[in-house]
Amino acid sequence: MTSEFGSELELPSVLNSLTTGRILIIAVKNDAAMNLSAKSRDLLESLGVTSAHELAFRNFFAWVGTVGGRVWGEASVFDRRPKKVYQWSSPVTLEMDIPKADHVFSCFDNEDSKEILRASFCERYDGYGNLCSCEDPAPLLYSPVELDGSTIPNVPLVVIASNRPTYLYRCLLSILRQAGGHLKRILVIIDGYHQEVRDLLRLLQVPFIEHKAEGINQSSRISDHYRFSITQAFSHFPKASKAILLEEDLLVAPDFFSYFNQTAWLLDEDPSLWCISAWNDLSGLHVAHDPMALRRVETLPGLGWMLTRSIAQQLLSKWPSRYKEHDWDLWARGPEMLSGRECIVPDVGRTFHFGLTGAHSPGLLHAAFFSARPVSNLPYVQLRNVERMMMSEYEADIYHILENDPMYINTTLHPCDPQFIPKYTSSGRPVVIFIDMRTFIDYF
Numbered sequence: 399m400t401s402e403f404g405s406e407l408e409l410p411s412v413l414n415s416l417t418t419g420r421i422l423i424i425a426v427k428n429d430a431a432m433n434l435s436a437k438s439r440d441l442l443e444s445l446g447v448t449s450a451h452e453l454a455f456r457n458f459f460a461w462v463g464t465v466g467g468r469v470w471g472e473a474s475v476f477d478r479r480p481k482k483v484y485q486w487s488s489p490v491t492l493e494m495d496i497p498k499a500d501h502v503f504s505c506f507d508n509e510d511s512k513e514i515l516r517a518s519f520c521e522r523y524d525g526y527g528n529l530c531s532c533e534d535p536a537p538l539l540y541s542p543v544e545l546d547g548s549t550i551p552n553v554p555l556v557v558i559a560s561n562r563p564t565y566l567y568r569c570l571l572s573i574l575r576q577a578g579g580h581l582k583r584i585l586v587i588i589d590g591y592h593q594e595v596r597d598l599l600r601l602l603q604v605p606f607i608e609h610k611a612e613g614i615n616q617s618s619r620i621s622d623h624y625r626f627s628i629t630q631a632f633s634h635f636p637k638a639s640k641a642i643l644l645e646e647d648l649l650v651a652p653d654f655f656s657y658f659n660q661t662a663w664l665l666d667e668d669p670s671l672w673c674i675s676a677w678n679d680l681s682g683l684h685v686a687h688d689p690m691a692l693r694r695v696e697t698l699p700g701l702g703w704m705l706t707r708s709i710a711q712q713l714l715s716k717w718p719s720r721y722k723e724h725d726w727d728l729w730a731r732g733p734e735m736l737s738g739r740e741c742i743v744p745d746v747g748r749t750f751h752f753g754l755t756g757a758h759s760p761g762l763l764h765a766a767f768f769s770a771r772p773v774s775n776l777p778y779v780q781l782r783n784v785e786r787m788m789m790s791e792y793e794a795d796i797y798h799i800l801e802n803d804p805m806y807i808n809t810t811l812h813p814c815d816p817q818f819i820p821k822y823t824s825s826g827r828p829v830v831i832f833i834d835m836r837t838f839i840d841y842f
Contacts, residue, residue: 406433407769408754410441415527415564417520418466421496425460426453449474456485460492470494505532512538512601519601523594525564538602540574548578550659553704554635555579558627559646560589563598565753566646570604573644576777578655581605585634586646587627589619607634613720621726625717628710640665642704647753650676650702652777657748658704660781661692664742665706670789672709672739676748677701681771689774690782691745694792698731699741702749742787746772804828 416422424447431453442450446469447461459474473492504517516538520530528536544551555573559566566586573579586606588595599606609626613619631641640662644650651657654676661674677699678686705713716735718724729735751768786795809832811818819829834840 405754406435406438409434409438412525413441413445415525416465417524417526417530418532420465420524421462421470422465423460423462426458429456430459431455431457446472448472449476452476457487458490460490462492462494462496470496506535515601519597523563523597526567529567536571540579542574542579543577544580545578545655545659548659550578550640550655550662552583552635552638553640553642553658553662554583554585554631554638555642555644556627556631557584557586557644557646558589558624559586559595560623561592561595562646562753562755563592563594566595567598567602568752569644569646569648569650570602572649573654574602576650576652576654578659585630587623587630589623611720615723617725618718618720618723621718621724621729622720624726625714625720628705629714632707632710638707640704640706641710642702643700644702644749645753647751648702649750649752649773651748651750651774653774653779654702654748656778657744657781660784661742661787662704664784664787665704665709668788670739671742672736673698673703673705673741675699675701675703675741675743677703677751678743678745678747681743681745681747683770683772686746686772688782689744689746689776689779692781692784692787693743693745694740694787694789695743696736696740698727698736699743700727701751703741740789744774744781746774748774799828800830802828804830807831809833 422445424442432455434453439450439453445465446463447459449459449472453459453474454476457474457476459472461469461472463469471492471494473490475487475490504521506513506517506520508514508517516530516535520526524530528534557566557569557573570584570586573584574581581604584604586599586604588606588608589611591608591610596606596608607630609623611619611623611626613622627643628641631643632638635641642658657676658674665671665674675698678693679695679697679699680686713730713735718726718729750771750773786792805820805827807819807829808817
């Protein structure tokens with residue numbers, strides 16, 4: 399997993415989530431050193447990997463040990479001869495006999511049916527951290543309070559999942575621990591039939607539906623699963639006028655439901671709106687600082703978003719065939735579907751994309767686009783000027799900004815020209831850049 403840039407970021411969380419007493423095997427398939435940080439090397443060394451800091455590009459090694467216990471064996475070959483990038487070190491072979499442990503009695507209560515189920519789950523699976531800890535086991539059931547003055551008690555949260563159970567567990571924890579995150583509103587839609595995912599959700603008593611997506615390629619299968627998930631969001635909750643969609647590799651901010659509670663009414667009052675999103679594509683660490691601020695954008699940000707039943711019906715009525723090559727989100731962002739409508743986004747995001755394995759999220763993309771994102775860490779934020787997000791009020795505010803002595807950028811210059819944006823600008827003075835969008839591709 400460390401041969402690809404950015405993927406190494408997941409190594410510490412994986413190693414730290416392993417259960418004490420497990421047999422751990424580490425081996426190099428292609429290369430493990432190029433993107434291996436000093437932090438990860440220190441972590442490997444703490445496990446007992448003596449060669450962690452010596453490992454070089456395309457060196458091979460193998461290691462076997464007990465998590466929190468002894469090292470059973472290590473083999474490494476460090477070929478330091480000058481070589482071209484396509485050459486590997488000599489192969490390594492590691493053989494050993496590990497004595498079978500005596501039966502270890504479960505540390506969980508064997509008279510509690512839920513704890514018996516936990517013991518069975520933790521004996522079979524790993525990578526869940528405190529869920530399987532004997533010293534400080536995580537709760538199996540959470541009892542979050544309802545939001546004060548909630549206007550969205552019947553709005554369901556549909557988590558779109560596949561076969562990434564440890565991701566799903568992290569996602570669900572961030573939901574269940576906050577006000578409004580009660581089980582009665584949650585539904586997980588699983589792409590495929592995966593025993594570990596099923597066992598996890600049964601352990602946590604989270605409702606789920608399994609679905610085998612179809613399509614001519616990976617993108618069309620993802621689209622088919624998303625279509626099914628939107629359908630189920632409103633058929634499984636027939637009284638719901640709105641629904642929130644979330645992917646399994648997202649963590650939600652502590653005020654995730656509060657954010658939607660304060661903004662949901664806009665979808666009822668403003669027909670120019672397409673969605674309310676918890677994610678902002680442009681919310682970088684260097685520009686996003688105000689958790690109370692909202693924006694309107696001419697796209698579908700996704701990654702945690704609310705839509706109405708009527709918008710869902712419009713989407714589903716035109717959804718591309720599963721036998722046609724397409725990406726559902728690019729299609730949904732197109733001018734034909736948006737029809738001039740916009741979405742509300744926060745200045746500081748309410749979701750964080752942590753997934754490093756997935757169809758469209760390789761390590762490099764995650765490191766470049768997803769990792770440097772601010773997320774609100776406050777349990778409640780009073781959003782500012784929510785009523786000004788209505789189309790007429792928002793347009794009036796934009797015109798006011800444009801009339802308040804802004805700096806207009808010279809767009810005859812190339813965007814890469816050092817003078818395109820002047821180096822010194824007055825603090826707080828708005829900067830205006832005009833862009834020309836003439837073709838369909840300009841929307842992307």
